[in-house]
């Protein structure tokens with residue numbers, strides 16, 4: 212897909228009757244130049260500077276540890292030039308208004324390197340200062356510099372003649388939570404690579420920093436394994452066209468890295484594995500009807516050594532492909548019906564002394580998985596079910612909450628953090644659910660730390676995730692369903708809650724940000740009646 216291949220003129224084409232209105236409106240420049248998510252500290256001034264693409268450059272500050280050749284920032288400079296001057300690509304050489312004075316963006320980083328991956332310890336804080344002819348972005352790490360460049364790009368606005376301006380501004384910014392995720396589900400519908408890349412782009416615009424890739428599930432297994440090619444050969448919707456090859460995965464990881472986004476893969480088991488069974492015989496539990504196998508299969512067979520040998524090999528490969536130190540093991544919604552029906556499972560239960568408590572069997576399975584993950588030097592994330600039914604979970608496991616409304620999930624957070632676990636909140640942000648009206652407000656008013664607990668407990672909340680489950684979502688409606696709705700959670704997870712508690716105050720800002728997304732080629736749906744300075748241009 213070629214997002215920047217425009218042929219249509221993008222300057223407003225005004226028919227005669229509108230001309231007078233145009234001049235009246237144009238006296239006042241459009242200047243809702245907010246930053247989304249709202250920075251922790253920001254002062255804007257009425258002094259403004261016209262800028263133009265001919266006289267706009269990025270530079271590294273002399274003392275910066277990152278200098279020319281820094282992969283992350285060199286490519287960010289190219290990207291942000293295009294984001295700041297979107298018309299440059301459509302109508303090169305056509306400019307409006309007075310010629311601007313030279314403007315330089317100076318970027319300095321004090322530690323770390325440019326070739327690594329973002330991680331849980333990435334520092335994303337930055338300072339941004341805009342004054343006449345110069346903007347400086349100062350950050351500890353390149354990841355913070357990326358966030359600063361994003362804020363800078365959002366300060367730029369155009370008047371009705373197309374002249375770009377930036378106001379004098381001071382920003383000091385850092386994220387409230389280190390883990391600000393977005394889940395895509397590529398099993399229920401296959402999402403082509405371009406749809407994933409576009410999502411990653413938009414994530415970086417709203418400072419989300421973890422792509423949780425729910426890559427496989429019951430309906431299909433699109434991950435093309437090196438060791439077990441039959442998993443996708445037989446388990447994908449199509450073995451050639453509906454798979455993610457090793458090189459696809461590497462491209463997603465690199466695209467993410469350059470935007471300061473981590474990629475956390477999820478290989479959910481023992482439930483949610485129907486598609487795995489097609490390419491890996493004997494992995495799933497045969498279900499019985501009475502004394503005979505019914506021909507259907509249940510969760511991964513937890514009583515066979517071969518299941519664990521297979522999982523260990525697969526996860527070892529996964530750990531070699533995905534560099535992130537976190538690995539999501541799923542563990543949700545395990546249906547015990549099939550295990551209960553199987554006589555071998557029942558006799559195993561007896562041998563183990565589990566009685567009829569099948570959650571003990573599930574617990575054993577998950578313990579094996581978490582141990583495999585630990586042996587691969589990975590921190591495990593599991594869905595809340597694992598905590599709800601089991602006691603023996605290593606303390607460094609991260610628990611993700613997906614069930615219930617407040618106060619149910621608040622009570623869960625209280626219990627989990629009291630038990631000393633780190634927690635991710637996603638229950639209020641299942642934005643694949645849609646309802647009529649401005650449902651972003653529901654996401655926005657979430658208070659992730661509104662549960663009973665000590666300060667120590669609150670510190671165990673490492674962030675949250677927006678989830679976009681794929682039953683009714685594919686590349687046709689992914690972007691409009693995600694954006695700008697996911698922006699609400701993005702601000703909740705980045706910004707100071709006290710400064711961003713009012714949805715009414717947020718409304719003009721998110722509306723403006725949605726227009727900016729359109730300008731960047733993201734098909735973000737409207738929030739309410741209204742218009743954008745430039746409407747979506749199509750492809």
Ligand SMILES: *[C@@H]1O[C@H](CO)[C@@H](O)[C@H](O)[C@H]1NC(C)=O
Pocket residue numbers: 242244255256257258259378
């Ligand atoms: C930017 O400057 C313009 C022109 O001086 C002013 O009208 C506008 O309010 C300023 N914007 C902000 C966010 O301060």
Ligand SMILES: *[C@@H]1O[C@H](CO)[C@@H](O)[C@H](O)[C@H]1NC(C)=O
Pocket residue numbers: 536588
């Ligand atoms: C384990 O992971 C941590 C954090 O990602 C890393 O610092 C460390 O070097 C890794 N250890 C080994 C043996 O790979």
Ligand SMILES: *[C@@H]1O[C@H](CO)[C@@H](O)[C@H](O)[C@H]1NC(C)=O
Pocket residue numbers: 575578579582
């Ligand atoms: C998991 O690892 C722990 C700690 O090494 C060990 O005590 C436990 O037996 C292991 N569990 C399984 C199911 O292998």
Ligand SMILES: *[C@@H]1O[C@H](CO)[C@@H](O)[C@H](O)[C@H]1NC(C)=O
Pocket residue numbers: 617618621656657658661662
């Ligand atoms: C905060 O928690 C209390 C107690 O559960 C609840 O009554 C209140 O509605 C919550 N507030 C928000 C904004 O979620």
Ligand SMILES: *[C@@H]1O[C@H](CO)[C@@H](O)[C@H](O)[C@H]1NC(C)=O
Pocket residue numbers: 707708709
């Ligand atoms: C937000 O307000 C609450 C209640 O007034 C206060 O306890 C808290 O410290 C404030 N948080 C910040 C980050 O200022």
